[in-house]
Amino acid sequence: MxxxxxxxxxxxxxxxxLLTILYLINIGGNKLDAWTYTxxxxxxxxxxxxxxxxxxxxxxxxxxxxxxxxxxxxxLAIAIVLVGGSYLLAPGTPVTLATGTVVEGxxxxxxxxxIYMTYILVAFSGIAIVGGSIYNxxxxx
Numbered sequence: 333m334x335x336x337x338x339x340x341x342x343x344x345x346x347x348x349x350l351l352t353i354l355y356l357i358n359i360g361g362n363k364l365d366a367w368t369y370t371x372x373x374x375x376x377x378x379x380x381x382x383x384x385x386x387x388x389x390x391x392x393x394x395x396x397x398x399x400x401x402x403x404x405x406x407x408l409a410i411a412i413v414l415v416g417g418s419y420l421l422a423p424g425t426p427v428t429l430a431t432g433t434v435v436e437g438x439x440x441x442x443x444x445x446x447i448y449m450t451y452i453l454v455a456f457s458g459i460a461i462v463g464g465s466i467y468n469x470x471x472x473x
Contacts, residue, residue, distance in 0.1 A: 348374065364430050372443060379446050386411050418448040 351374050358367045390404045422444030426436035 344378070348378070365433060368429065372439075375446065376442070379449070383411060383415065414449060414452060415445070418452060419445045421445075421448050 351371055355367050355371045358364065361367070387408055390407060394404070419441070422441055424436075424441035424444055426434050427440055427443075428434050
């Protein structure tokens, strides 16, 4: 089971790198909007997959581990608050693409929500890394 998850992560990583390289190669091309939508759709898939796995993995491994229901509900509540808070913070203002096309509506709101969610998660990750390092350094002394 561990090998399947490692292979899946590497495949998703490789697809992400490939799409990034193809997007960067085609920046000057006449199909920039199509590549932008492809890139954004891949980002939506990755975000949806992340949120689904955050919610489903504790449920699927419930019998294998001795997890109590309270931490599971707390994780679910944190995920809901994160997504809801990001949605409320997202302005959803119209965006003008490189070709001059103006995009507005739910696509922009979802993109803004995803960006804010990423910012919040990166900030929490940085705080956890620095805080954990400081805690371990102080605990050893």
